[in-house]
Amino acid sequence: MRLSEFIINDIKPLNNNSKISDLQLLFNQLTYSHIPVKDENNTYLGSFSETDAHCFDGDKALNEYLYAIEDFYVRDTTIWLDVLEAFAKNNANIMPVLNAKNVYLGYYELNDVIGLFNETPFFFEAGGILVIEKGLIDYSFSEISQIVESNNGKLLGAFVSKIKNDVVQITLKIGNSSLNDIIQTFRRYSYNIVSGHEEDSYNESLKERSDYLRKYLNI
Secondary structure (H helix, E strand, C coil): HHHHHECCCCCCCCEEEEEEEHHHHHHHHHHEEEEEEECCCEEEEEEHHHHCCCCCCCCCCCHHHHHHCCCCCCCCCHEEEEEHHHHHCCCCEEEEEECCCCCCCEEEEEEHHHHHCCCHHHCCCEEEEEEEEEECCCCHHHHHHHHHHHHHCEEEEEEEEECCEEEEEEEEECCCHHHHHHHHHHHHHCCCEEECCCCCCCHHHHHHHHHHHHHHHHC
């Protein structure tokens, strides 16, 4: 299913000539962190945060506070992982969506995007989680894949989970194999083993963290 199928239009952007009291009323009725705003030409201007909205004079118009507007959005072609990153960077639970011509199409809800994340094989396929480290200029994803597959493992997912002091930490989800032989091979290739978890114990921890992220951004 394409991510663009999750675009919602339940809440229309406010016009920049609307009163701040209209914005405050919307926030009182909804659980969104931001509300999109457009101008008289239906051009998307950005979004006001709930925190800012309750600090403004309700009798004034939105266009008197445009200095506080937050200009974040994604395209309808943006992949779900980049959309999730945009949510996190902007501390938002609503994400405006524009097309290539900058026309406002609607918005994504954080819960829907995290739901897609939890449906990926990285989470629901049985397997083990392995966290490894190596020098930033020394590691290679092609080498990592070769090590896993040479031990009859199936690489279900991999991402850089930490970079510090020129050392990169990589989290792997591996299926179809015991981790022990793979761990020993990584050590022979000078990878440091941070942690290795068979089956789904660590997988459950990752799910809990994604749930925490959703709850945090919904505050």
